[in-house]
Each structure stands twice: as C-alpha cells, then as structure tokens.
Amino acid sequence: xxxxxxxxAPLDRxxxxxxxxxxxxxFVFDAWAHGRVPGAPALDVTFADIDITNGIAExxxxxxxxxxxxxxxxxxxxxxxxxDTYALLPCGGALGRGCGPLVLTREAGMDLTGRTVAVPSExxxxxxxxxxxxxxxLGGGGVGEIVVLPFDQIMPAVRDGKVDAGLVIHEARxxxxxxxxxxxxxxxxxxxxTTGLPIPLGAIVAKRSLGADALRSLxxxxxxxxxxxxxxxxxxxxxxxxxxQEMDPAVADQHIGLYVNEFTADLGEDGYAAVRGLLTxxxxxxxxxxxxxxxxxxx
Numbered sequence: 001x002x003x004x005x006x007x008x009a010p011l012d013r014x015x016x017x018x019x020x021x022x023x024x025x026x027f028v029f030d031a032w033a034h035g036r037v038p039g040a041p042a043l044d045v046t047f048a049d050i051d052i053t054n055g056i057a058e059x060x061x062x063x064x065x066x067x068x069x070x071x072x073x074x075x076x077x078x079x080x081x082x083x084d085t086y087a088l089l090p091c092g093g094a095l096g097r098g099c100g101p102l103v104l105t106r107e108a109g110m111d112l113t114g115r116t117v118a119v120p121s122e123x124x125x126x127x128x129x130x131x132x133x134x135x136x137x138l139g140g141g142g143v144g145e146i147v148v149l150p151f152d153q154i155m156p157a158v159r160d161g162k163v164d165a166g167l168v169i170h171e172a173r174x175x176x177x178x179x180x181x182x183x184x185x186x187x188x189x190x191x192x193x194t195t196g197l198p199i200p201l202g203a204i205v206a207k208r209s210l211g212a213d214a215l216r217s218l219x220x221x222x223x224x225x226x227x228x229x230x231x232x233x234x235x236x237x238x239x240x241x242x243x244x245q246e247m248d249p250a251v252a253d254q255h256i257g258l259y260v261n262e263f264t265a266d267l268g269e270d271g272y273a274a275v276r277g278l279l280t281x282x283x284x285x286x287x288x289x290x291x292x293x294x295x296x297x298x299x
Contacts, residue, residue: 017046018053018072020073021245023255027240029045030229030240031225031229033045038224040225049151054074054121054123054124061082071218073204075125076203077125077279080279081123089218090267090298091265094263095201095271098192099258102186103185104179104182105166106180106182112143113138115144117146117167120149120151126169126187131287132191135285155176171251171255174254195274200271201259204222226264
C-alpha cells in the first residue's frame with residue numbers, strides 16, 4: 001500500500017462505478033456520490049447486487065465481454081479471476097468481526113450431510129466460507145445439492161421447505177427469526193475461531209488501465225468518503241433509506257454498524273492477511289485458482 005505524494009490529476013469525465021443498494025455501500029459512498037469529497041471525480045453510479053458485479057468483473061477480465069465500469073464492488077472470492085485486470089483498493093470494502101454469513105434451517109440442529117442448501121452465489125465470499133466450514137465440520141459426507149437463489153428468496157425457500165437449509169448474508173442476520181428459522185452455524189464465528197482474522201466479505205476494485213496515479217487518487221477519495229460519513233452520519237441517511245427499499249431504519253443502522261468499520265477506511269495488515277488467508281485456504285480446497293505473490297499489491 002503506497003500513499004500518493006501529491007493528489008493525482010482528476011479524471012476528465014465522471015467515474016463509472018457500480019455498488020449495491022445495501023446500507024453499508026450507500027453509507028460509504030454517499031459523500032462522494034453527492035460531490036462532498038474535495039477534488040474527487042464525479043460519480044456515475046450503477047446499483048447492482050454483488051452477484052451481478054462479480055459476473056461483470058469476471059467477463060471483463062476474461063475478455064468475454066467489455067465493460068465501461070471503472071470501479072466495482074465485488075466479492076473477495078472473485079479476486080483470483082480478475083486481478084490481472086482490476087486492482088484491489090485498500091479501502092471502501094467490507095471486512096469485520098461478528099458479521100459472517102449464517103446457515104439457517106427450519107429445524108434446530110439439523111445435520112446437513114447430504115442436504116440441499118440454497119446459496120446466493122457460487123462465486124461469493126459467503127460460499128467460500130461455507131465450503132471451508134463444511135469441510136471442517138461435516139466430514140467426508142459433505143452437503144448434497146447446492147441451489148443458487150437470489151439472496152432475498154433464500155429464507156422463504158427454507159421456510160417453505162423448498163430447500164433444507166440456506167446460506168444468508170446482508171440484513172438477513174437481523175431478520176431470520178421473522179421467518180421462524182433457526183441459526184445452525186455462523187460462518188464468521190468458524191472463520192474467526194480457526195484463523196483469528198477478520199472476515200473478508202466485499203472488495204472495491206478498479207481497472208488497472210486507469211493508471212497508478214488515478215488508482216491512488218480513487219483510494220484517497222473512497223477513504224475520505226468513509227470518514228465524512230462517520231463525521232456526519234445523518235447526512236447519508238436519505239441516500240441510505242432511499243435505496244434500502246423497505247428496510248426498517250433501525251435495521252439499516254445495524255447493517256452499517258456491522259459492515260462499516262476500521263477495515264473500510266484501511267485494510268491494514270490484518271485485513272490483507274484475512275484476504276490472503278481466505279483465498280489461500282480456498283485454493284488449497286480447489287475452490288479458486290491460487291494467487292500470485294504480488295496479486296494483492298496496490299500501486
């Protein structure tokens with residue numbers, strides 16, 4: 001991680017960025033999106049769930065499809081597939097403690113061996129954490145069929161018996177009891193207990209073709225936007241609630257409190273160790289390609 005010696009020249013056009021409508025992302029980017037970050041380029045924002053941005057980044061990195069998006073919020077799980085094209089920014093993303101995905105069931109204490117499990121994506125950090133947990137706890141049997149569903153359909157599917165269990169993310173941590181469901185396991189608790197590291201969830205990446213100066217400038221802008229949000233939380237509330245759809249404001253506040261923390265402002269040594277640890281373990285299980293030694297380095 002290298003801090004720029006002087007502000008980089010601003011882009012001569014709006015920066016095209018895609019992030020989710022979830023409260024943590026809108027909270028983080030509110031100041032920047034509304035022109036309150038001095039010297040930062042204007043933002044042209046596209047809202048997209050992370051499974052969509054994961055696909056955009058993968059297709060662009062494999063040259064299967066071009067994308068005019070400069071910056072994306074993606075899962076850490078896709079980094080091994082895209083780092084030749086995109087650089088990981090050292091700020092703006094989601095890591096933390098006590099914020100991992102949950103496995104939910106209709107019946108308390110269900111044995112998942114051979115069971116059908118709904119997941120939000122097979123290219124998500126949540127899925128990697130789930131697979132690492134299953135490898136450690138279920139023995140040789142493993143789970144049965146994996147079904148990919150949009151995250152907002154997973155809890156209803158478990159409740160209605162369409163699947164045996166569901167892997168949930170986002171605000172489902174706070175609302176699953178409303179569906180009469182039970183928490184079978186917390187992927188974050190398992191990760192923290194076995195590694196001592198924070199839980200890597202979502203990353204901010206930017207096209208390497210923007211150049212090193214521009215990338216450093218963007219990182220500075222993202223970091224400043226985070227700090228401005230902390231300094232005046234009420235300023236972001238209209239933007240957060242506008243895009244949180246029907247979420248209770250109290251749940252939105254919980255969501256922000258859980259996912260926006262010191263690692264959002266700067267990954268730091270523990271943050272980078274968590275990302276590399278996750279992807280190294282996942283590569284050892286054959287879930288992702290191995291990372292090169294300098295793959296996570298920031299210009």
